Amino acid sequence: MSDSGDLQWGQAEQRAVQGDASYVRELGEQLVDRHVVAVRQVREYERQLANVVRVLAFTPGRDSLVNLLRFLDEKRPSTGSPRPLLPFVASVLAERHHVADLAAVVFEPRGREYLNELRACLLHELVLRGVRTDTYPALRSAAHVLPPWHPLSWLPTHRIDVESGADFPTRSLNGSSYGVPSQLPAEGRVDLPTPRTSERSALRDTATTDVRESIVAAPQAGEWADFGAWVFPLDEAVPPERVPALLPTLPMGCLDGLGPTDRFEIAVRPLDEIWRLLFATASMGGMYDSGVHGAYGRLWAWRSIAGLSGAPAGASAEEVEHRARQTNWFHFETDTDWFHGDIDSDYGIVALSPDHRRIAVLAATDTD
Incomplete structure (x- = not known):
């Protein structure tokens, strides 16, 4: 078997019965090599996808928001992080974008269902930053439509005074820094x-x-x-x-x-x-x-x-x-x-x- 293209994946059991154990071993070796290459490629794709999401999320403006939401909804990218993506995106949006833009684009009434988690997280990110939900009709509406089974529905949609000293990380496109x-x-x-x-x-x-x-x-x-x-x-x-x-x-x-x-x-x-x-x-x-x-x-x-x-x-x-x-x-x-x-x-x-x-x-x- 000089070329991986010659491998017959369905013949492993038959060749083993025929006494050709070396064929099965070579099959396994080449599968391992292919898997290593594939995993490396997947990780690179995930790294690049994470960067695309960060660029769109960190760039202020409604055009960036529209394209970010469309990308998230249509492709639902996996960035390789063990943490869910949407809470992170919501945190960056609250940090980097004008509230008026977020209210008009992210919380618009015809929003996609997949992005409900993004809206729920973004609502409370904004609350923590002192945004009054009753100032923007879209936020006021979002505060009342969170389903009762959602964990975040337990939280009040106004900032409690003891929360006013909340610490947030310092972030950029290249990384973040923080301390507890x-x-x-x-x-x-x-x-x-x-x-x-x-x-x-x-x-x-x-x-x-x-x-x-x-x-x-x-x-x-x-x-x-x-x-x-x-x-x-x-x-x-x-x-x-x-x-x-x-x-x-x-x-x-x-x-x-x-x-x-x-x-x-x-x-x-x-x-x-x-x-x-x-x-x-x-x-x-x-x-x-x-x-x-x-x-x-x-x-x-x-x-x-x-x-x-x-x-x-x-x-x-x-x-x-x-x-x-x-x-x-x-x-x-x-x-x-x-x-x-x-x-x-x-x-x-x-x-x-x-x-x-x-x-x-x-x-x-x-x-x-």
Whole structure:
């Protein structure tokens, strides 16, 4: 078999029965070679397709928008990314285009059904950037037609004041840069004197699977390296000022090995800073991931807030916000084997429920 064109793909079994195993081996070898070439070609096509989408999305103007939408709808390109394409496109459009152009072109009434996901994501990207949906009839209409089964329908179509500090990546045609604001601030510090007590608390983690999944929603969406959640019912109401001393004694894997003099730093944080941290975690992702972008980042940040604050299952966005405002929030960092201490790669969040009888903890690290 000197030429791959001579290969008879349907004869492998017959030739093997005839004792011509070398034919079957050569067939396999040439198939492997062809597959390598084909995969290389596919990856190059995907790279070029991704660039085409980026050029159209990053170029302002209605002509670019019209051609981008037509291309996405008619060809539905695969760019090789493990993340869905439309949330990324929506994020870039919100960043680079005039709202009037987006309202006129993307949200026009006769829009293609395939692009409904783009419109849903774009709506919330714009909301996060402070655009009032009632200012543009097309946006006002889109805000009311999102089907109730769509995950983003849970979100309000106005920006909540705690969301006004949302961080977005700095992007260009050639790439992007971003950082998750996870460093402990100097203000609000309530660090404990050392040595701390070495006694361990008798409290036990009671987080159910559903509650745990809710708490870790943001780092899970952002595909951070590791994360954990714990919930501790308290025997009596505990005032906020006692939380810093209680926290290092709790039986949590992220604190295993913490000694009485090891670094343990903690600060009281306002709700808007906690939300900002969770939003960046989900929307911009970890070191080797681009995140879920603004719309879904907004959703998963609030999902983590709901779990941490103890909001009941099925609570509305307004109910979660109300409970979160009544919750006491803390941010901590520590030196244990579970954490790694890298900048913008580790953090812990603590929530003391409004009745002061429940402590919930989220720990996340983005270092392998």
